[in-house]
Amino acid sequence: MILITGGARSGKSHLAERIANQKAATCEGKVLYIATSLATDDEMSRRIEQHKLTRPAQWRTHEGYRQLGNEIRQQSAFFAVVVLECITTMLTNLIFDWAGDNDPDYLDYLALERWLEPQIDDLLKACAGSQSEIIIVTNELGCGIVPEYPLARHFLDIAGRVNQKLAQQANEVHLVVSGIDVKIKG
Structure with a gap:
């Protein structure tokens, strides 16, 4: 498993796509792209469409x-x-599914993380048992200030712990900064 992390617009997706193309070319294999974004408004729909245009046409996409x-x-x-x-x-997306219409200031974040943990563990187990080369992209969120609002603070904590689990299991970890790939593990 390869983990690619970095800030927003750092070049993570470009690196993931380049590595995927290289890996697939060496074995004449197919690529599955799992896209987790939701088109919640027009701007996000345009972003998703732009991302699709950067991927090779022969790649299969699963949106979910x-x-x-x-x-x-x-x-x-x-x-x-x-x-x-x-x-x-x-x-x-999973957090908003779990929270529903509840006020984020009053959520039980400990219960939320307990609900998320088996899903992350199952994902890691599937990656470890996969015959495919798995490339996972994530955002590095811990380089900024501590957010003012409870939801953002808890999201930062949850994402940080999930990223640590992913990095621990990954064979390679790449940090992308301003389009520059820095391999930090493997």
């Missing part, structure tokens, strides 16, 4: 963020490479 461990288990026999883009977006 739930039960990705199952998706990887079901698809890994058919694809040489799986790109999961992106963990922090997946977490955001």
